[in-house]
Amino acid sequence: xxxxxxxxxxxxxxxxxxxxxxxxxxxxxxxxxxxxxxxxxxxxxxxxxxxxxxxxxxxxxxxxxxxxxxxxxxxxxxxxxxxxxxxxxxxxxxxxxxxxxxxxxxxxxxxxxxxxxxxxxxxxxxxxxxxxxxxxxxxxxxxxxxxxxxxxxxxxxxxxxxxxxxxxxxxxxxxxxxxxxxxxxxxxxxxxxxxxxxxxxxxxxxxxxxxxxxxxxxxxxxxxxxxxxxxxxxxxxxxxxxxxxxxxxxxxxxxxxxxxxxx
Amino acid sequence: xxxxxxxxxxxxxxxxxxxxxxxxxxxxxxxxxxxxxxxxxxxxxxxxxxxxxxxxxxxxxxxxxxxxxxxxxxxxxxxxxxxxxxxxxxxxxxxxxxxxxxxxxxxxxxxxxxxxxxxxxxxxxxxxxxxxxxxxxxxxxxxxxxxxxxxxxxxxxxxxxxxxxxxxxxxxxxxxxxxxxxxxxxxxxxxxxxxxxxxxxxxxxxxxxxxxxxxxxxxxxxxxxxxxxxxxxxxxxxxxxxxxxxxxxxxxxxxxxxxxxxxxxxxxxxxxxxxxxxxxxxxxxxxxxxxxxxxxxxxxxxxxxxxxxxxxxxxxxxxxxxxxxxxxxxxxxxxxxxxxxxxxxxxxxxxxxxxxxxxxxxxxxxxxxxxxxxxxxxxxxxxxxxxxxxxxxxxxxxxxxxxxxxxxxxxxxxxxxxxxxxxxxxxxxxxxxx
Numbered sequence: 133x134x135x136x137x138x139x140x141x142x143x144x145x146x147x148x149x150x151x152x153x154x155x156x157x158x159x160x161x162x163x164x165x166x167x168x169x170x171x172x173x174x175x176x177x178x179x180x181x182x183x184x185x186x187x188x189x190x191x192x193x194x195x196x197x198x199x200x201x202x203x204x205x206x207x208x209x210x211x212x213x214x215x216x217x218x219x220x221x222x223x224x225x226x227x228x229x230x231x232x233x234x235x236x237x238x239x240x241x242x243x244x245x246x247x248x249x250x251x252x253x254x255x256x257x258x259x260x261x262x263x264x265x266x267x268x269x270x271x272x273x274x275x276x277x278x279x280x281x282x283x284x285x286x287x288x289x290x291x292x293x294x295x296x297x298x299x300x301x302x303x304x305x306x307x308x309x310x311x312x313x314x315x316x317x318x319x320x321x322x323x324x325x326x327x328x329x330x331x332x333x334x335x336x337x338x339x340x341x342x343x344x345x346x347x348x349x350x351x352x353x354x355x356x357x358x359x360x361x362x363x364x365x366x367x368x369x370x371x372x373x374x375x376x377x378x379x380x381x382x383x384x385x386x387x388x389x390x391x392x393x394x395x
Numbered sequence: 396x397x398x399x400x401x402x403x404x405x406x407x408x409x410x411x412x413x414x415x416x417x418x419x420x421x422x423x424x425x426x427x428x429x430x431x432x433x434x435x436x437x438x439x440x441x442x443x444x445x446x447x448x449x450x451x452x453x454x455x456x457x458x459x460x461x462x463x464x465x466x467x468x469x470x471x472x473x474x475x476x477x478x479x480x481x482x483x484x485x486x487x488x489x490x491x492x493x494x495x496x497x498x499x500x501x502x503x504x505x506x507x508x509x510x511x512x513x514x515x516x517x518x519x520x521x522x523x524x525x526x527x528x529x530x531x532x533x534x535x536x537x538x539x540x541x542x543x544x545x546x547x548x549x550x551x552x553x554x555x556x557x558x559x560x561x562x563x564x565x566x567x568x569x570x571x572x573x574x575x576x577x578x579x580x581x582x583x584x585x586x587x588x589x590x591x592x593x594x595x596x597x598x599x600x601x602x603x604x605x606x607x608x609x610x611x612x613x614x615x616x617x618x619x620x621x622x623x624x625x626x627x628x629x630x631x632x633x634x635x636x637x638x639x640x641x642x643x644x645x646x647x648x649x650x651x652x653x654x655x656x657x658x659x660x661x662x663x664x665x666x667x668x669x670x671x672x673x674x675x676x677x678x679x680x681x682x683x684x685x686x687x688x689x690x691x692x693x694x695x696x697x698x699x700x701x702x703x704x705x706x707x708x709x710x711x712x713x714x715x716x717x718x719x720x721x722x723x724x725x726x727x728x729x730x731x732x733x734x735x736x737x738x739x740x741x742x743x744x745x746x747x748x749x750x751x752x753x754x755x756x757x758x759x760x761x762x763x764x765x766x767x768x769x770x771x772x773x774x775x776x777x778x779x780x781x782x783x784x785x786x787x788x789x790x791x792x793x794x795x796x797x798x799x800x801x802x803x804x805x806x807x808x809x810x811x812x813x814x815x816x817x818x819x820x821x822x823x824x825x826x827x828x829x
């Protein structure tokens with residue numbers, strides 16, 4: 133029986149999420165034994181034509197050309213998985229959605245007329261139907277193995293949608309907000325990293341985006357009790373998942389407050 | 396000369412990090428134009444860093460590149476510390492070198508085994524190569540993992556580590572956590588030796604380029620984080636003097652800025668440059684291994700960069716073992732910062748070469764202006780120079796072989812196009828007019 137064909141595509145991104153596939157050193161050759169890596173330019177010159185059974189898409193849509201290209205990819209993909217914060221939420225480059233793209237271009241490039249870019253950085257789901265979203269900046273490589281395995285086995289991937297707090301409790305990490313007053317996005321952020329930052333005495337900074345039902349209002353109030361300003365809240369919610377709706381709304385709310393109070 | 400019209404279009408160069416394009420035009424057997432362009436969509440990091448707190452820079456700039464996030468974290472933290480007059484010394488400084496060793500091992504081994512070796516052995520990918528050389532691919536994967544393990548322990552995770560901050564770390568590892576890395580690193584020392592033997596046995600196209608090699612140089616050690624910027628042609632300047640000596644130009648064919656040395660032109664950053672400028676700082680085992688591999692103190696054949704990556708991998712393994720051996724847990728994980736307005740410069744040696752950052756900060760430590768000069772942008776002109784020479788030497792090859800050797804010569808630089816802005820699109824156009 134022919135192996136399922138896997139393709140990997142990249143849009144605006146850092147390559148880190150697709151690199152996760154090469155970072156499963158112990159399993160890479162085993163994976164190559166159960167799926168046919170048919171189109172993965174970062175790893176191979178060989179390009180086997182679609183259609184593909186499973187397509188991994190990294191990166192966000194930021195150029196007119198890419199806004200076209202994602203439709204072609206959707207047409208040749210049976211099951212399309214977005215990997216990482218760029219593909220699922222627009223990534224850190226979505227910060228330009230709040231700025232003046234023309235001014236941004238002038239800041240970085242001497243000849244803005246050479247640059248062809250959209251005014252926004254948007255997630256893949258804003259353009260085409262997505263079958264599964266894998267969160268993280270970067271994704272967790274074992275979660276990627278789980279998604280590919282689940283696809284082969286014809287089941288739903290076992291990926292948590294609860295918050296980072298649950299992971300802290302599981303690993304026995306004392307709450308950094310309670311024990312040393314460190315602001316932490318863990319209560320509103322989806323699990324997936326294993327509650328890494330709190331285990332390094334640092335507050336979560338939201339790599340996996342909003343959890344299923346985030347109470348950002350309550351969390352922001354708790355941060356303010358720790359002395360964080362409105363501007364500080366804007367910085368926190370405008371991170372790697374800034375354009376994901378619950379974070380976007382919260383960031384905009386505190387920005388309006390900061391402006392009203394002249395912070 | 397061959398007659399008739401030959402057009403070669405290769406839509407991607409594979410096995411590089413990112414999206415770029417190369418166009419070669421040959422008219423009547425003469426090279427008319429060679430360019431290497433970058434079509435990675437621009438992400439505007441330097442623009443959206445404006446207004447962010449200084450403390451965001453290491454985490455945000457890490458996202459420029461999933462392959463070398465440590466480099467971005469190091470250059471940005473050093474730049475901020477320069478602005479605040481802070482200096483990170485002792486064991487904290489050693490831990491920074493250690494995490495950089497991890498990144499060099501992981502990145503160099505990824506490139507040697509998974510991206511570049513398939514060119515020399517004639518395979519489309521490492522997975523194809525594994526069908527005939529499973530032991531080689533397994534050696535590479537295990538060695539790569541040893542590098543990632545260092546980054547994991549010190550940084551929290553391999554990609555976009557979370558433990559680096561301006562002033563040091565959030566938490567320092569215990570001696571025990573580091574000692575757990577030792578057995579695998581001891582295995583890695585032998586594995587790196589084997590790697591050098593393996594890659595130095597490949598066959599290399601003959602080529603020597605009169606490169607200006609630019610890298611950091613430090614009086615006491617092979618450079619990672621600190622030193623002056625030097626070249627084999629007399630450049631010797633402080634990191635803070637960058638903009639006086641280097642120029643970035645924006646050209647139509649690329650979303651990355653091209654770098655030049657003012658009044659001189661193209662230059663070369665990366666393993667060959669570091670090696671040539673710092674050969675005597677390598678460990679005796681590295682120098683011996685180089686000698687045995689037939690590499691002198693200066694190597695001018697860019698195809699042999701794979702051997703120098705092997706030598707640097709051995710160095711990084713030995714340096715990691717030394718640091719772990721001498722490690723004592725410091726009392727605090729970071730140094731105090733005196734936040735004030737100022738300008739900061741930082742440069743460190745990413746696996747692919749020198750990475751310069753400059754920030755202007757306001758009195759609250761918010762970023763007013765950011766400048767980031769990644770290694771691949773600096774190598775763009777040199778890559779084009781190499782392509783011209785390779786093309787000249789290889790015009791008689793059939794189109795598919797010519798394309799492959801040109802791609803291989805781009806891969807000599809382990810280009811990270813995500814960094815430089817990413818999709819390599821190779822086109823060779825041959826026009827015959829008579």
